[in-house]
Amino acid sequence: MAVKTDSFTAPTKRRLATFWQPYTRVAMLSWLTGALVAAILEQLVGRPLAFMLGLGKVPVLFGLVIILKAPLLIPGVIVYVLLIYILPIGLIARLTTKLGNKLAAELLRYPMLVSTVVHLVLLYATLQIWGNINDYRNLVLRLTLISVLITLSLNVINGYMGEFSCSHPGFLALGAYGASAVTVSLFVNDNLFGPAVFTGNWGWIIFPFSLILGGIIAAIGSLVVAIPSFRTRGDYLAIISLAFTFIIKSFIENLEFVGGPRGLSSQPDWANLPTVFIWVVVGVWVINNFVRSTMGKALNAVRDDEIAADAMTVNTRRTKMVAFMFSAFWAGVGGGLFAHVLRYVNPSTFGIQKLAEVLAMVYFGGLNSVYGSIVGAVGFNLLSEALRPLEIFKWIIIPVLLILIMIFRPTGLVAFKEFDVHQIIAPKE
Template sequence: MAVTSDTLPTNRERVGTLAARISEPFVLVPILGWLVGALVAVLLEQFIGLPIARAFGMVRIPALFGILIFFEILSEIFVAFVELLQVPSMILMQLPDFLLFTLENLAKLPGVILYVLLIYILPISLVARLTVSPSNWVAGKLFNFRSWLSVLLHIALMYLILHIWTDVTDYRLLVARLILVSVIITLSLNVINGYMGEFSCSHPGFIALGAYGASVFTVGLFVNDNVLGTALLPETLARFMFPIGLILGGLIASLGAILVAIPSFNTRGDYLAIISLAFMFMVKSLFENLEVFGGPRGLGGQPDLATLPTVFFWTIVGIWIMNNFVRSTLGKALNAVRDGETAADAMTVNTRRTKFTAFLFGAFWAGVAGGLFAHVIRYVNPGTFGLQMLAEVLAMVYFGGLNSVQGSIVGATSIQLLGEALRPLEIYKWLVIPLLLIIVMIRRPTGLISFTKFDFTSLIKPKKEPGGEV
């Protein structure tokens, strides 16, 4: 067949076929297979990561998949370039030095890429590909035996991977915990801004209420502190009482949400936006004036309770409950209210009560996340919960995608990871992240993954071909 110009694939099609060709061998890999692959990868890193990193010219294991190093190299070259331009008369003299410097830095790149390939991409893809039949078999058996057991096993495997991955440095551990916390925050805001379709700005306030609620509980009860006095209970109890503190923080946040909800849900419109904004200012001002909780100096010395297992547990529970909430009848009513309040009302949906419940529910989880946040950082101060945090949580929700649990997970993870990975760019980071967000919003106005249903049980189903074994 003669190839004419109109039968040539367009660029988009080429990319499409390339993606299809790469993904083709992996179509049948179940989640279990990927998880086993990831487990192998993190184990590999744990045992031979350091010698390999050293061999490739790095001093230590790259913290975030080498992205950090990549941008470090870029920013080094950029800084050198700016310095070169500063003295125009010397450009020719300095040019060889600069080129040498650039080359030297670029020479570090292959090592990083090789490391990522060798430790992550190759093991994961190989294991995933090679274990297609056994992992499908195991996943199928498990799934047919007890699907809840299969779910638990998958979650346990995820935790194991995360645990081993974060074991390498404390930096990873901190980043991972903060990402998990922000997943809860993002999802809880998505319930209000996505599923309910309102524009609420009060989340930093709810997070603050939760953070202070839980901190006052734990610091007041279990720690000798110069702000809140001596401990009332032995510190060993703290671990068991921590959930109570978190729930308490969540309830306080819900209580605050009532204050916002009463005036704003009388009518539809954008009044929630400013009432919630005013609420946020009020909460910040309140904690600045509450001298008993440290005022603007903040409250520190929270016991180290938000360990990785704790945070992971709460994140899973949070995702599970919030996902069930939005898929329940109430959640459907919520979507109906968003799409047409009058119509929903006519269909016997009690719109006011629905909105109230959802708003309080979102606030509760923001409060829980706040409690976790306070115990991860082990310090809270009112200044943290301001406009900057508002911009960040809004960005995570809308970047990830409205009305979608997966979207919230993706949004929170990617914005948090980006924030860390772009550290070497210093101030330019705050040009790159907003630009990226604008591009995403223009290309996909409702976010990366929006309006989806999240069903973990069907995700972990084995992916067998209808014809039988592969």
């Protein structure tokens, strides 16, 4: 990552490179297997090991949360992470390099879907087992996954289309309220909507529909921003979209039937890890296909030069409208999931603070990149959990980090990188 190399760091770098060299040939299949084994290992021996190392209990989030509170535990945490995560994953990756590559090649003989599903199942199993250790970890995992979806959906507008849109909290609110209104009115004995219409286990079929409905409401709402965007760009669009966020917020504050400023609570507990995982995977897959399609390239063309794009037969109006509605749809789905994880929403959640958070994740991770959104959302969430004990200093460190990233990597950590599923799951030798 370092840009310049001086005489002092060169040998270290070379040594690192030779150390890392065999790992470049490890297929994703082997990495995931390693991660799964590490998760199982933690399940089996995590507690006694943590106890032996004096940590008391299994460190959640790789010990990031406790090291700031009790710096004395740092060596213990490092040993734990080495023994449970790094060594097993590294060892298995090395040992199964050949086998993994062979299997990956074998899998690719079938339609790509088969191989993709195998990888996703491995990933899911890893996350599920890892998240089982502790409910706090599970919650952070779910909220992080939802952040990935929300960040990626904002990246469509701010990264791929190059507009500075501040309307995402509004879309989230529409989706959250849309989905909650359906589930709460149909399934919960609530003092706003009256007794439940359905009883029994209809949730698995209604919940997806309510999320999609939330997404559609957000998509329709996004037209309020999309249509003015035909004529305004840059700062002006930013102001219009910011106004949209405020309009939605005060609109909901005045809607008595969803609780007004008091908020809407007691959503059914349906957003568990598998549900969130499936939705986020579907979202990432659809958005990735969208941005790599002709439409996605049209977005890039509009970003680079709108007049030239128009001259080259790109229908810029349609492109903008589709992009806004598409992005808003997924933001709405993310908002719906968010509401069902927290099981409470109120209008003031979707204000400036939320906006700053999603924008930070997008620009931290990287514009115009699916990788970037994943890195941004995961990084930001982990960082924000890890630095929580610092209280007010957290809000000095995170902005300073953002400023540093803006100086050294103005487009974000992993910007302008294509997310090619085939390349990820293919054998590496």
